[in-house]
Amino acid sequence: MQNKPKIDEMLSTLDRELPQALSRLQEFLRIASISTDPAHAGDVRKAAEWLCDELRSLGFQADVRDTPGHPMVVAHSPKGDRRPLLFYGHYDVQPVDPLELWDRPPFEPAIEDTPAGRVIRGRGASDDKGQLMTFVEAFRAWKAVHGALPSDLVLLFEGEEESGSPSLRPFLRENAEELRAGIAMICDTGLYADGRPAITTQLRGLYGEEIVIRAAEFDLHSGSFGGLAANPIQILVNALASIKDDAGRITLPGFYHGVEDLSDELRADWQALDFDAGGFLSLVGLKHPVGEQGRSALEMVWNRPTFEINGITGGYTGAGFKTVLPAEARAKVSFRLTGTQDPQAIREAFRAHIRAAIPADCTVEFHDHGASPASRMDISDPAFAAAKQALGEEWGREAAYIGAGGSIPIAGDFKEILGMDSMLIGFARDDDRIHSPNEKYDIESFAKGARSWARILAALA
Structure with a gap:
């Protein structure tokens, strides 16, 4: 309980400084860091340097590290006696084609009011600059309140995720001792479909x-x-x-x-989600589930x-x-x-x-x-329960352990090369239009995402 006053102060700081945080995010989004297009190689490096400067201003020891492709950004907070935590995100973005389908220039981000709430619109808003900056703003609030950064943080921000990460595995192998931590935090995921906070614990x-x-x-x-x-x-x-x-x-x-079949804990967690397969299919003009007989819908898309x-x-x-x-x-x-x-x-x-x-x-x-290969995390690690509780406190709903039908290879790379599990926590929504024209990120996701990371940092201390 002794962390409670500090948590409240951090949350108040994040709320008060939200306009400035959004301005920083807009500045970041204006950089056209399209990793798949050689014409934008300079922009990718510019984004890496912008991010590195931002981290240095907070007190991180940060560097732009060259690779055969686009650079990595690596940063460290001072050493201490905490369990080391690795934070991963990517600062490169998808191409913007077809440009004519955008309602505004993709690299001129703006905050808009929509029927569902306020959003920030622009390429990379959700995937992954907005999510990555929820980390950074949580670190900023921690320092503002405590006078120093949390100790034992390692940050790895990649510039090639949207082009297949060709340099990532060699970089991890060459820098394994420097990057290895107790557990990794990956922000490139989202909320559950109904807006519930979630920790992705397995990936196909x-x-x-x-x-x-x-x-x-x-x-x-x-x-x-x-x-x-x-x-x-x-x-x-x-x-x-x-x-x-x-x-x-x-x-x-x-x-x-x-x-492998589901554990009893995950089966109960997934059943509590009350997933409506018919409703989910109706979003794409279908009604009737197909697939492997004798399996639930969530089993089929997450665990089969x-x-x-x-x-x-x-x-x-x-x-x-x-x-x-x-x-x-x-x-x-x-x-x-x-x-x-x-x-x-x-x-x-x-x-x-x-x-x-x-x-x-x-x-x-x-x-x-x-x-x-697939990735499955060891949720018996106490960090998972602590993060789950912190998310529930922030969002007012119990967080869920979920699976993902898709693949996020970095989680498997961390397991294979660095020998550590990952906690995949993000705040994107299904309607964010990532990889598509008019990409957006909800202001609520950005604000509560940063607040969530502040709570998780405190919980894992």
């Missing part, structure tokens, strides 16, 4: 593949060759269709090795592996009609992975399945589109 992995099947040397007239010559599209769809059975289970040998066909091309797809047997067929597919499933083993099983379906006079080639 991802394995992607492109398949190309070739038969005849050129497209054939179906009247002359139909029924006799191999049809690559037919071969492809037959092979892909047989990967799932009628119950929605995946048929590849050994596929479910490493898949999947196989999806992402696209198929081949033959004639233009206007009108053309009766041909195509010479070539292509498909792009992906697997979402859970538990300790091995992406490389699944790749081998998938490729063997496809090869077994290829006739003798046809060929197949594969193009790898990445593979990363």
Whole structure:
């Protein structure tokens, strides 16, 4: 309880200084740090330097670290006797195309009143500059109240997340001793769908593949060759269709090795969320859930592996009609992975399945589109319960442990390379339009996000 007066002072400071914090965020958002576009390399570095200067002004020892790609920002607070905490975010942003769909210039951020409340609109507002700055504003308030930064903080802010993080894993390996901490904090996530604060405790992995099947040397007239010559599209769809059975289970040998059922604690937490699968699907014009029989909707999107066909091309797809047997067929597919499933083993099983379906006079080639394992955090670590309580106190609702159907590879990288779990806590909302025109971040998310981190810092002290 002795931290309570300090918490109140920090929260009051954050509330009082919110206009200045929003001005700083707008300044940050004006920097067009698009990491995928070489024309914006200078802007990416400018954003890194802006962030580094901001951290130094608070008393961090901060540096812009060069990599073969865009730079990293690394900062440290003074050493002490706390459990070291690593804070991760990214300062690069997505491209803005199509520009004509923006209601205002994407790098001229503004605060707007909307029917749902006030928002700050601009590229990077939610993903991830606004979220990253909730860290920074919490650190600022801590120093203003206590006269010094919290000890034993390590900050790692990346400039290549939106371009696949090619420099991140080598950087982690080369600087492992410097960056290793007790636990990592990752802000690149969001609130639960109904606005409830949440800690993401598990992430599905991802394995992607492109398949190309070739038969005849050129497209054939179906009247002359139909029924006799191999049809690559037919071969492809037959092979892909047989990967799932009628119950929605995946048929590849050994596929479910490493898949784990939910713990009783997580099952109870997820049931309490009262997830409405039909309502969720109605947002995209659907009504009826499909998928693996005997599993709840949240299990299927957070804790069960999947196989999806992402696209198929081949033959004639233009206007009108053309009766041909195509010479070539292509498909792009992906697997979402859970538990300790091995992406490389699944790749081998998938490729063997496809090869077994290829006739003798046809060929197949594969193009790898990445593979990363799932991540699951150890919620028995007392830090999780402390953070969960702190979030509940701030938002007035009990925080939830949730999963994520997508992949955030950095959490797996921290586990594999630095040997530590991550706590994924963010304040984005489903309607923030990240990666799309008119991206926004709710002012409530920004303000209460900074207040949440101040509470979590105090709880973990």
